[in-house]
Amino acid sequence: MKKLYYFILLFSLTMFAQYEKKEITINETITGNLYTPETNKKPNLVILLAGSGPTDRNGNQVGMANNSLKFLAEELAKNNTAVYTYDKRTVALLKQGKIKEATSISFNDFITDAETVLNHFQKEKKYRKIIIAGHSQGSLIGMIAIQKKGDAFISIAGPAHSIDKTITDQIAKQAPFLKKEVEDNFKILSEGKTFENKNPMLESIFNKEVQPFLTSWIHYNPQEEIAKLTIPTLILNGTRDIQVGTKDAELLKQAQPKAELQIITDMNHILKKVNDDTTENYATYSNPELPIMQELVNSITVFLKTL
Template identity: 50%
Template structure:
């Protein structure tokens, strides 16, 4: 009897402690669009009547609402959302529609373009705007999601945050990466990208580039290449915060500087030792790469503080 009582007391105390750890409530919010349902998680801070809302847009590839994919789990976006919501900021993070596709969804895969992601983000913003439950709506796009967020934010959001976002068109970045990793394929890559930029599908190219330029990917690349982050960010008349980690091995500091230069009203914050997924790296490249598959490693607290200061200064 005593042991059962002790267990009950322990469970009760554990419940209280776990409830105190997070100062928000969590709910699943499904948002319908013209083509797809967007599945996401809303965190609402306790005892705040009309909090600001930060909508987090995930990066490239099959990245989910938490910043994870099938190969790597790091919980980067999950930790950022929870960290902000514990500081009285509502957050919504969502899965891109591509994560719901199966091999049988050939028509959806063929129809997928960069504009698909922009339309989805725009639908999410408009969904929350219509309820008028938030004092401000801020878009925070990570990596590829930065460009998506820039375009979707125009005339829709109160502020925009670029998290490790590229400052150049994707074709320039691809050429730069190929030049470093396989310089003998650089000229071939330039040729293919030039045709794609003109809206042409390419069938004849070096087989070594098949993973980059396979027929299913090309329509997506054609639509993505049309967007220049420097041009898109220049169109924004809302407050802008550009955040870049100095240990990011995927996006260069010069990209953040290009974005800042393109829109001089923006604020630029370089966070020392932060990598692409918001983790603090004090060692070498191996430590950096290992962090991508370490879901227990927290994000650097400076990131949360930087975003909070930016939101608190919004009028």
């Protein structure tokens, strides 16, 4: 009966925990929301990094709002964890009308931004532990940014291969007749060169503006980077992720044997619960009302309590 009482008490505190959301600007390209729980103790802080593309602090892109990162930040704040989510540099520059600057970003700029955010909050000395949690592309950014200093790392739906192999494998499954051309294009980029793409089917991948970005990204291998970590690490993925499969999570675990691996049943790439239906899976990417899976929140919360 005593154990039941404490369980009910803990459940009630979690359900009704309050938090404050405040916009924080760190520099001209980094602005986001800080979710601060109402607690008398120093909370842990999770810096949440978004995935690929022009993704904002809530996990949304133009025409594709799902609020995945917003929901995750809110749920963690309800569990007495502070969270900072910020717009990617691409989004910040586009909001400022700096289109040319937005298209000349390198992958290293994203790493620099994550390091800047980490340094900012470390200097404040308001938090017990500071953790970087990276989603998708943000996983690779985070595992590099936290290597110099940081308390823990969380990979959420993070790829295990360099971007050239990831894209080549995707093309091989969807359009195998394009695989050889894609491989040849990436070989050129890996040598630091650019080229004129003459195949309209590959324009979204290899257009002239994005080639320098791919060149800066291609040299990072997630398995090599996560192997460098000496801090507590949690690797998360879902069985319904149609972008980054559970095999990637397993490979990251092999590269970093001390990490904790958790596979969440029925969770897709944007952290929502779906069934086998592929149509339903894609539909969640534009559903800002559908909540994220509670199992994800629970897994992160339990991990944070062990730090």
